[in-house]
Amino acid sequence: MKKAILLTIALVFAFGLSGCSYNELTAKQQKVKSQWAGVETQLQRRGDLINNLAEAAKMAGVQEQEVFGKIADARSKLLNAQQAAPQSADGDKSPEQKQAILEANSGLGSALSRLLVLQENYPVLRSNENFLKLQDELSGTENRISVARIDYNKSVEDYNTTRNSFPTVVTASLVGFKEEPYFKADEASKEVPKLDSEALRKKDAPPQTAPATNTATNTAK
DSSP states (O other): OHHHHHHHHHHHHHHHHHTTHHHHHHHHHHHHHHHHHHHHHHHHHHHHHHHHHHHHHHHTTOOOHHHHHHHHHHHHHHHHHHHSOOOSTTSSOOHHHHHHHHHHHHHHHHHHHHHHHGGGTOHHHHTOHHHHHHHHHHHHHHHHHHHHHHHHHHHHHHHHHHHTSTTHHHHHHHHTOOOOOOOOOOGGGGSOOOOOHHHHHHHHSOOOOOOOOOOOOOOOO
16 A cells, blocks of 8 residues: 555656646657658658659660569558558557658668669660659659658657656656657668679570580481
């Protein structure tokens, strides 16, 4: 009984110190959600453009099936992560789900880099009007993602700082306010992609059989 009383007193004391922080946390968390919605909108647009870019490359005669396969796989992972049912108690994406989306986006960026490198090996691709238009659109989307990422990270920084400050952290722990993940650039995306189109063609080429030889021997004397 004494433990229960002490626990009740501790809870009352904690809420007395930081009860006013609940509303502040809620407001800042809503700002994070709003900024995250902007990020997801641009990621969705990016996924659609990359798919169209790949189709334009196929129509231009590009045959690197490995690249197209990686793009399709990475795009599928991003869409699945975005379309997954929210797991947070308030009906929003949980921090873990957001992290999964960010990781899937990094994978799609890596696949995209490989596709763009193909222009060096396909002169017709460099002059393909549809491909170039889509590439320009994609460039604009990357800029939008960059702006959305900056706005989102500012909101996350503000929220996480408030959430982890004493005594607000007590309220956050008791009520269930989790830290939000930052939108970090993938380290692999900073590397210049290397693509050997000749090696890829060899992978896609049907196996060649050795020409038949006449093994019969002429026994006529």
